[in-house]
Amino acid sequence: MIIGVPKEIKNNExxxxxxxxxxxxxxxxxxxxxxxxNAGVGSGFSDAEYSKAGAKIITTAAEVFNLAEMIxxxxxxxxxxxxxxKKDQLVFTYFHFASYEPLxxxxxxxxxxxxxxxxxxxxxxxxxxxIPMSEVAGRMAVQEGAKxxxxxxxxxxxxxxxxxxxxxxxxxxxxxxxxxxxAAKIAAGMGAEVTIMDxxxxxxxxxxxxxxKNVHTMVSNEYAIRELVKDxxxxxxxxxxxxxxxxxLITRDMLKTMRPGTVLVDVAVDQGGCIETCTPTTHENPTFxxxxxVHYCVANMPGAVPYTSTLAxxxxxxxxxxxxxxxxxxxxxQESTELRSGLNVMFGEVVYKGVADAFNLPYADVxxxx
Numbered sequence: 601m602i603i604g605v606p607k608e609i610k611n612n613e614x615x616x617x618x619x620x621x622x623x624x625x626x627x628x629x630x631x632x633x634x635x636x637x638n639a640g641v642g643s644g645f646s647d648a649e650y651s652k653a654g655a656k657i658i659t660t661a662a663e664v665f666n667l668a669e670m671i672x673x674x675x676x677x678x679x680x681x682x683x684x685x686k687k688d689q690l691v692f693t694y695f696h697f698a699s700y701e702p703l704x705x706x707x708x709x710x711x712x713x714x715x716x717x718x719x720x721x722x723x724x725x726x727x728x729x730x731i732p733m734s735e736v737a738g739r740m741a742v743q744e745g746a747k748x749x750x751x752x753x754x755x756x757x758x759x760x761x762x763x764x765x766x767x768x769x770x771x772x773x774x775x776x777x778x779x780x781x782x783a784a785k786i787a788a789g790m791g792a793e794v795t796i797m798d799x800x801x802x803x804x805x806x807x808x809x810x811x812x813k814n815v816h817t818m819v820s821n822e823y824a825i826r827e828l829v830k831d832x833x834x835x836x837x838x839x840x841x842x843x844x845x846x847x848x849l850i851t852r853d854m855l856k857t858m859r860p861g862t863v864l865v866d867v868a869v870d871q872g873g874c875i876e877t878c879t880p881t882t883h884e885n886p887t888f889x890x891x892x893x894v895h896y897c898v899a900n901m902p903g904a905v906p907y908t909s910t911l912a913x914x915x916x917x918x919x920x921x922x923x924x925x926x927x928x929x930x931x932x933x934q935e936s937t938e939l940r941s942g943l944n945v946m947f948g949e950v951v952y953k954g955v956a957d958a959f960n961l962p963y964a965d966v967x968x969x970x
Contacts, residue, residue, distance in 0.1 A: 601925040602632045604668025606661045607639040610675045612883035614642025614906035615913065617672040617693070620653040622914045622921070627654030631925045634658045634667050643910040665689075670929070672921055674913065675900055676703055687711035688947075690929045692921065694718055694733075697944055698845045698958040699872040707945045708961075713929055717917065718871075719843040719952060720942035727842060728938070729920070731778050732912035734867075736902040738782030738838060741865045742771070744901070745834040746790065748863045748887060748894050755894055756861030758833050761791025768792045772832040774820065774849050774874060776803045779838030779867045787834075788812045795828060825849055830857050837866040837874040843944070844954030845872035852876050852890075860892035869897045934970050943969075 605618045616639050623633050635655040647657050658664050665684035673693035695716040697704045707714050717729035751757035762768035771787040773780045776798030787794045797820035804817040839846050846868040866878040877890050880899040887896050902909035923932045933940045944952040949964040956963035
């Protein structure tokens with residue numbers, strides 16, 4: 601198969617979809633890999649390393665898209681890339697369709713096969729291609745939240761872990777999944793007083809067993825959230841419904857009950873966000889303030905630590921990319937329920953129910969194309 605790896609062009613997105621090591625694994629199986637010039641530089645990988653691994657370096661993104669049967673990316677295509685995607689081309693990347701209707705309609709119009717990392721799902725319900733970036737984002741949420749609690753950045757001026765004789769900050773985490781668990785680990789390790797909320801009591805039992813003593817678990821409901829936001833310093837939203845919009849757990853009216861300088865970090869922003877007042881921001885301009893509450897809503901948080909993120913992502917995606925290349929997308933998706941669940945838009949039709957429901961679009965059964 602001919603595989604294309606374009607350079608990511610989203611604001612401050614320094615990750616790349618394939619490492620030189622991953623390139624070598626595909627090339628040695630007989631596949632051709634085209635990598636756009638400087639695609640890996642932001643992650644610390646030079647064109648020379650890709651060439652040594654067997655890739656062919658291409659000058660422009662347009663050439664990469666034109667030559668490739670399968671495009672492997674990190675982030676969803678942005679407007680200037682829409683026209684480069686061809687009919688019947690396989691695009692394997694994070695799409696997060698349910699958060700952005702223009703992208704969904706553009707991919708419908710393209711006639712491409714859109715296989716989304718974030719909805720590839722195992723039998724046990726885990727999301728193997730979302731997990732590594734959720735781990736990074738969960739850990740970063742605390743790192744960034746701690747920074748924006750500083751007074752010069754309009755936060756409350758509180759040190760997350762406190763010091764002897766002074767209480768630590770209080771951190772509230774919404775969602776006990778991968779993001780929430782990783783956020784709780786880091787916040788607890790920094791000495792904060794942490795409360796993690798979820799609707800799944802069995803998940804809370806597990807977290808109660810494995811977390812240190814400064815992490816408390818609580819069943820999530822609107823009443824409890826309304827009470828807790830009043831006195832917590834850092835609030836992290838990490839709620840996920842695979843392939844669909846995140847529910848709004850913190851509403852606009854709750855902001856007025858928070859203390860000035862409270863920091864909100866919405867990790868779910870790439871799925872529409874679980875905080876009503878959050879809209880996507882960039883690493884260049886990461887925060888905004890509403891009602892004296894600091895909002896950090898960067899939609900590609902792992903892009904700030906691209907070396908770590910690229911390695912973690914390729915570790916997860918490469919086995920699937922190899923299977924798609926070896927078997928072709930159709931046979932691979934016929935034989936793998938995990939890959940089949942990643943199909944979102946195909947040949948002008950929406951085949952993932954969460955995406956169809958988000959925009960009231962017609963839904964087609966994926967079996968129609970398999």
